[in-house]
Amino acid sequence: MAVVNIRRDVEDQFYRYRMPLLQTKIEGRGNGIKTVVPNMSDIARALSRPPTYPTKFFGFELGAQTQVDDKNDRYIVNGAHQADALRKLLDDFITKFVLCGSCKNPETDLKIMKDGMIIRDCKACGKRSDVDMRHKLTTFITKNPPPKKAKGSKGAGKAAGQSVEADGEGVASDEEDDDEMAKQIAKEAKDTPIAKTGKDADENVEWSVDTSEAAVRERAAQALSGSMQASLVLTPGDDEEEGEDENSPYSIFNQWLLANRPGGDEGRDDLASAEIYKKAQELGIEKKYKAVQVLLQALLTENAPAEVPKYGAVIAKMTTSEKHQKAALGAIERLAGITYPSLVPNGVPKILMALYQLDVLEEEVVQTWGKHVSKKYVDKETSKKVRKAAAPFLTWLEEADDDDEEEDLDDL
Template sequence: MATVNIRRDVDDKFYRYKMPVLLTKIEGRGNGIKTVIPNMEDVARALARPPAYPTKFFGCELGAQTSMNNDRYIVNGAHTADRLRELLDTFIDKFVLCANCKNPETELVITGKGNNEDIHRDCKACGAQTGLDMRHKLITYILKNPPKKKEKGGKKGKKSSGMTAEANVGGPIVFDKTEDGSGEDDEGSPAGTPGQAAVPTTGTDIDAALGRTDPILGDPDAAEAITKKLQTVDLGANGNGNGNGHGGDDDEDDDAAGSPYAVLGIWLQENRDAPDADIIAKIKEVDIVGKHKVLVEIGEKLFTDDVDKELKKRIALLQVLVTSEKHQKSLLGGLERLLALSPTSDALLAAGTTPKVLMTLYQADILDEEVVQQWGTHVSKKYVDKDKSKKVRKSADAFLKWLDEAEESDDE
């Protein structure tokens, strides 16, 4: 993809800060005409900002409605690419570049509470903290939808702030461009492009090496230390030297006998007590490193009817494996299969297992709020039949209601 300097007033071809050229696509006609921005996530990642921010900014400046459903970023009306690129330059100047050194290595930091909230840019290059125009309409949206906070233990590339998996796990990352939208659910939800995280080159028992105890959410310091150490394990390329993982797309039938996913699933069922390192080594052995369907097998085959308790022992593993929204959706799909197809499914759902599972993953920062809410409101037959899918989501009502109430409380 063609790239341009983030500061387009800089002509230096060796300028280190680049971003993809913003692309647009006009769809519809008449009153339904709209402008789709197909590579908004890539542009936003380069700017270290959530893709919703520049999209909303376009809407504010153009007086147009915007929508950000199913990873599609849309501005109502027909707008030329040149016009949106000009507005993107304005967004970069107002919300990205440091006002002191004009460097884009900044983070948005929200301080204060209630009516005294303030936002400033924290520059990692010069250390300056420069304010924003708090009168701009986008400010209200940012305050209601603050950027994800950095975790001390690192987050494996799923943050919208632009931090890549490579920066967090300490190993080279290959972005697998062969994965297309086949991971869509029935509602046509295209998945993001996952970073292909690597795996240990040996089956060393990480648990023993780290002196690991089960990471319990009630002991965040211990869990954080374990996760941080797990991420420092050499996640180098696989044995063939290219680090590309399983040679085909992630669209291979994971239920087909002999497929790497089926092999992994059988192994997981037979080795549920295996340490994290052995699971990672097995993923490497069957050559499906970084593939989102790995998480379907993990969710369905690694756990049993005691999944709400077992999950707490696998927090560090899941935090390493789940690196994108697509991975999150696949993990939810695997857990949906587990809960819906278990012989004791009715008892599991009635006992409140679904809310407990979602709360564990949410508090461990493995699932994002938006992903869970979308999953909870879109019944799908991708993983189980629609009746079972509806039943699982119905059993999650308590957690989904809690999320809604928490969001309303934050807004107030």
């Protein structure tokens, strides 16, 4: 089957957004003649739209009746219509209901607002653009809203209308609250030294590190390699594609951070928060939660407890929602659990305390995270290990809550 660019005005043969070339098949004769689009489902999947939307769009534009049979995968427009004519109409549909009104990228979702307006939410530039509510298709979309994507589904290319239950299967197991494991973590964490101020009793911990020149070089190489690998491993979300190629904005951001952070390839002594945020803006990802994951994994090193306050301004600026906070916590899991194991056990509480004091992490989000052993970002054993290390900070939060409640009672 022939494949064309979603934006057919783009002639670049390496354009990443592609779709099958629309095909037609004319059936019947006389008053019963009709045009079948046999690959409508494939086209709709590439556009991340239900196949009923372009089919209905054709009907409205041509003034013809349409027939939709999802079960048998048949999408029909009454009358005889040539493929070229329908392809031009498909281009109009893409322009009006798929492409971002700002950057013209097709990586958008349709969202119906509370006031009834329909917007195109762009995952590339973060902008939201209205669709023309005067078109008759908007009424159909309002009555037949896009199916909600299952948690963890891929981005563009997901078959529209795919069963949420089937796609969501297994997600619960990743996020399930393993009560017994959580209790065990809390029990084992009691012996981990940390003062209520959030500082570790480092004087009680003895460290033995090979400081030979060869060992230092080997650890540096492993750390850089691990950091690059960890930063590039992005978990699939409900609005992003799984896996990022080297030309994706996240990969570019990752490589830039690794090169420009102190000790990076560029030999920089310092990197300002404003410069980091400006780079994220240039790539159009300053509002993306995955950018927070890349930021922490690529920017922080084994000295993360001291580096978090240093880059606190940009970390706080880019962490704007609960989803961003969860991505930050996932980055800490990978940073401490995989890239820099030396951060376990004493470094994790310090990192969390630093982020908490910057108002980057909210109390409820951290406490919920601490009780749920997950394999979303790392394997389950590593997840357990990181949460065990974090338990002293979580205990401090709980005790701080208890103290606040006692003070409130005293004021009554």
